Amino acid sequence: AEGTNALITLKDTDVLSVNGPAVIVRSGAFDMNGGTLTAKGDAIRLMSLYNGTSPVVYLRNAKLVAGGEFSYGLNINSQNARVVMENVQIRAPDPYTSGAWLPSAGTSLTASRFDIRTLYVGIDNRAGKVLLDEGILATEGNSGHALYVAAEAKNQAATTAKNVKIETSGSGAVGALARFAGSTIGLEDVVINTYGDNSHALYATGSGATLTALNSAITTSGASAAGLFISNSPTVSLNNVQLTSTGAKSQGIWSYATSADFSNEVSVTNGSRIDTQDGVGLFANGGNHRFILDSTNVTART
Numbered sequence: 001a002e003g004t005n006a007l008i009t010l011k012d013t014d015v016l017s018v019n020g021p022a023v024i025v026r027s028g029a030f031d032m033n034g035g036t037l038t039a040k041g042d043a044i045r046l047m048s049l050y051n052g053t054s055p056v057v058y059l060r061n062a063k064l065v066a067g068g069e070f071s072y073g074l075n076i077n078s079q080n081a082r083v084v085m086e087n088v089q090i091r092a093p094d095p096y097t098s099g100a101w102l103p104s105a106g107t108s109l110t111a112s113r114f115d116i117r118t119l120y121v122g123i124d125n126r127a128g129k130v131l132l133d134e135g136i137l138a139t140e141g142n143s144g145h146a147l148y149v150a151a152e153a154k155n156q157a158a159t160t161a162k163n164v165k166i167e168t169s170g171s172g173a174v175g176a177l178a179r180f181a182g183s184t185i186g187l188e189d190v191v192i193n194t195y196g197d198n199s200h201a202l203y204a205t206g207s208g209a210t211l212t213a214l215n216s217a218i219t220t221s222g223a224s225a226a227g228l229f230i231s232n233s234p235t236v237s238l239n240n241v242q243l244t245s246t247g248a249k250s251q252g253i254w255s256y257a258t259s260a261d262f263s264n265e266v267s268v269t270n271g272s273r274i275d276t277q278d279g280v281g282l283f284a285n286g287g288n289h290r291f292i293l294d295s296t297n298v299t300a301r302t
Helices: none
Strands: 007-017 023-026 029-039 044-047 056-060 063-066 072-076 082-086 089-092 098-102 108-118 123-125 129-139 147-150 157-168 176-179 183-188 191-194 202-205 210-220 228-231 235-245 253-256 263-269 273-276 282-285 288-294 297-300
Touching: 007 023, 023 029, 063 072, 072 082, 072 089, 072 108, 089 098, 098 108, 098 129, 123 129, 123 157, 147 157, 147 183, 157 176, 176 183, 176 210, 202 210, 202 235, 228 235, 228 263, 253 263, 253 288, 282 288
Parallel strands: 007 029, 023 044, 029 056, 029 063, 044 072, 056 082, 063 089, 072 098, 082 108, 089 108, 098 123, 108 129, 123 147, 129 157, 147 176, 157 183, 157 191, 176 202, 183 210, 191 210, 202 228, 210 235, 228 253, 235 263, 235 273, 253 282, 263 288, 273 297
Antiparallel strands: none
């Protein structure tokens, strides 16, 4: 679909591409209700013509499958490009494939009742706005972060998730990770389970990065996997959050600074609970640290 007035509409249609994207939207629009898109490449790629309008995609009751390395279920690679989806499955089973990628300023993804399962990163947000409501986000591979927000080139990148279940299985795979200034993650009524070694559930790093969690249950099972890892002056708050680390040498909250110039602060309030089976409840090393605890229980079994 190329051009300002270009439109493709599919209903209960199955598309198979054996060597390339299933759908390309270049300054046009794409509307899909029912059916599947299966590609050896991106399932849907959004682009823009020079001085053209921003592409838009509407998906309902559909399934997308991206195949091949460095491919995406949704490649939202155009300024102000927009995707709105409801009751959609995304599968990205190959190495370095991701569910969705937002590298351009002003991009947006709004998803409700979704099911995204990938080998690598679930949703990779570098410059956009992601709104998630009621869904499942699961990754299987090593370093397969489920929610990854890393604002680049002075952009703002924000991801909010409500009523979402997040699960990672590989080593070094973080449930929700915010890094660099301008990166924001907001979680509400979320369940996060990580199973691999060194797989922290929550991770925030860098001055200007923000991570908040409300009414959520967070559990890590692997060795050296903290419930929350923070470093180098992000803004972090947990409000009525159950944080459980069950693996060997796994801290509840690990606050780390690479130099004395950094000061970390984390607020844990309103009935929150921190439990460890073989790790420190609150562990601080390097730089300066402040833990604010209000109406919170900390039980550390080491």
